[in-house]
Amino acid sequence: MIAVQESLFAILSEKMGIPSAELRPDTTFEDLDLDSLALIELSVSIQKSFGVVVDEMELSPERRLGEVVAVIDAKARPA
Amino acid sequence: MKLREPIGLSAGSWYPPGWQSTGQALAGGELDSRSARDLGYAGVPVATTEAPPEMAVSAARAVLDRAGCPAETLSLVLHASVHHQGHDAWSAPHFIADRLDARRAIPIGLLQQCNGGAAGIDLIVSRLQGDPDAGPGLVTTADRFLLPSWDRWRGDYGMAAGDGATAVLVHRLAERPAELELHATASTVAADLEIMHRGNDTFEAAPLGHGPINVRRPKRDFIAAFGGERFVKTAADAIRTAVRQALRDAGLAGDDERLRYAVLPRLGARAMQEAYIPPLAELTGAEQLDLGRSTGHLGAGDLNASLADLATTDLLAPGQYALVLNGGGGFTWTAMVVRRPSTPTSRPSTPTSRPSTPTSKETAS
Incomplete structure (x- = not known):
């Protein structure tokens, strides 16, 4: 989980330009204020980095980054 | 033109x-x-x-x-x-x-x-x-x-x-x-964005060779390859150029009080808020008119449907102008400036079968 969180935060800071200080597990997507193309871009980046699809619709405004980390971790874990 | x-x-x-x-x-x-x-x-x-x-x-x-x-x-x-x-x-x-x-x-x-x-x-x-x-x-x-x-x-x-x-x-x-009356029409193009609707898909020999139409797939490919900012910046530049040229050719300033409306395409509200409204609002403070909330996006017909609404309603008073904006995959953008004739013509006897419910928003500029 820690590795997933670090990678996700790296995508958000390096690719999306969000200051690292704003990235915490309880940060919501509403806090990040990403436009719809940025959310698609994040979904694409998650797919490239983790090999799992988290549809941009799952990145809803009320969703916390920690929850997305858990979703990625669950989807990436071998069944 | x-x-x-x-x-x-x-x-x-x-x-x-x-x-x-x-x-x-x-x-x-x-x-x-x-x-x-x-x-x-x-x-x-x-x-x-x-x-x-x-x-x-x-x-x-x-x-x-x-x-x-x-x-x-x-x-x-x-x-x-x-x-x-x-x-x-x-x-x-x-x-x-x-x-x-x-x-x-x-x-x-x-x-x-x-x-x-x-x-x-x-x-x-x-x-x-x-x-x-x-x-x-x-x-x-x-x-x-x-x-x-x-x-x-x-x-x-x-x-x-x-x-x-x-x-x-x-x-x-x-x-x-x-x-x-059509007073100006200006179009801009970014043909290099055709890939947004092709993505990584191969050329097929038969229609629907990639299955049911899903434009999200090639757009995700495009964003993965180029990032979303490339489209946003290109679109904003193209919209600005088309609007500026149409207003100039019509002899109107963006704040001319005869320019009653800036009519939006019939896309989703958020997409228009992100891609169309910012460059449009930079160039004109005319009231933005959204005629598509009850029609959805009409394929090739958004701009023409808005002309129909302007032609068959009293949205424009005689002598008033509207700038009508549109865009389409490929990509191409068009801005037209139309005017309700000063001499009223006979009102349509057969109005549109489902007139759009207009919603408008005053711009901040």
């Missing part, structure tokens, strides 16, 4: 009696609540029995009747569409011309994606300006977006597709009274 003199327009739209509300789509699981919020549509017309070329004929007949324009005087019948017209290896434009008895018109199909209707008006204006003997031209658009080939709610990002048809008669002002 520089107009030597204003061109007359008469415009109408035709919508099927069927209509699906966003609430019905939500209840049926065709849409999620967040997408519904982002799209901001009340609902969309649905044509289960009417084929697109038939809808185009209905829209065109009403416009020709209102304008008192005999179909045999038409020099061109241009038909723009995005999706399947009902038959393969067949000419929908010829069907439309035949049903209208437009015996001398050359029928031509326009496949320019969602700006096709606007391109049709441009082409007829060119014809009228280049050939003094050319009769008026007619542009129709028509589409329907049905499963299994097109998921109207989820087939693309930032819009839901509505079914319907439009018709715009483009004529010399000296020929007959106009419902609207």
